[in-house]
Amino acid sequence: MKTATSLRMSVGILLGLMAARGACFAEEQAAAAETPGATEAERPAPATYYAATDGADTNPGTQEAPFRTLQKAVDSVRAGDTVIVRGGRYAGFRTRNLQGAPGAPITIRAADGEKATLDGFITPSKGQSGYVIMLSGLSAYLVLDGLEITNSDPKLDELRAVELNDQADANAMLARAKKELTGPGMAIRMEAGHRSHHVIFRNLDVHRFARMGWSTGDVYHCQWLNNHVYDLGRPFSGYAWYVKGEHNVWRGNIVHDCNYGFHLYGNSRGRPNPTNDSIIENNLIFNNGLCSAWIHGSNRGLRRNGTAFYLSPGSGNVIRNNLLFNNYNAMYLTGENKIVNNTFHQNRKTTILSKSAKNVIVNNIFCSTAKNVLPAGTALNNNVTDDPLFVDAAAGDYHLQAKSPAIDAGVALPEVTEDFDGVTRPQGAGCDAGAYEYKPGSGGRAAPATLSRLLRP
């Protein structure tokens, strides 16, 4: 473990974290140069606009006289403003160069306790490349919070239900899908080539798309927090996240029943902009890798495998305290990353498939019939492969029983100071393997409530 490589990586990651928490970056300076308008001192007081299904776009957008569309609301905002979306169904929106400012983000959120749904099927678009939300140009300092984003196109159910026995069936169904699906295939797109940054997506419920959740070009210092993302990538091959860039964070997301879950990519053929120096932590990642009929370039076929977490190319990423279970392939990696204190359970084909010996794989639980496929020389230490004695995996409770062999089986890592629940590591004689640290005498800690609910038969 204490190799020169891992120490060098630790320093690199710490530097990355420090950079992520700093205030001044080249891309922000570039963004500031592009951002027209007022300085902080000159900026008017932040406004709050409302959208409601009984509103009108001729209204002023106040709580008493709300807008009808999110498009009108988004077209009205400036840095620091908030849009509150009342309960009900809405069409999506498009923006260009929508930018808040440091300390004055533009926030678009659901009203407290109300279910606000952006449904792509309200304004259907031809072809599966459409999206419910399009963030064109350079987007910066935005927050999207608490919204449901989906596509209620009933054709999706019909096409997904077509029985596929061979290539000819798949081709015929895909040909129909291209013609007959009219809702957009993606939830959110951030336009490539603009280095968008500081966009936060949190508490969103993104589901039921034929292709993707998010599709972006390179983005920086963006965060995905506590989103529920599911039912994506069928019948076309697709992803919950198709994202690249640096210093991004995924934390606390629940990702399931997708073809691919995370697809963190980079440009091919040695060009720049891989996925670097990002943090992926405390996510629940399960039932991904579903079979999807697919079209990829000129190739057509039945895609029988998918990967829950795909990262290539990219280095300096820390993947910690995640639970990955019942996926087809759990994880694919190249580059030089840290995969530490994750719990892998009942993944089916491969657990970690790595194309690089420089990935550091430490303190994980591997409890699967699936195997790791790793190059010789990979730093593979302090992982637990014996039955880890989970409290109740079937109910989503991956805490450790008192006699678990994972207890104190790990090594102390500077990147992992807490567990999935936020409990300080280590407890007892040393760090545990897996996403949860056993805390003697703490009584039972419950499984994540949403996970328990989802797994309940």
Ligand SMILES: [Ca+2]
């Ligand atoms: Ca311990």
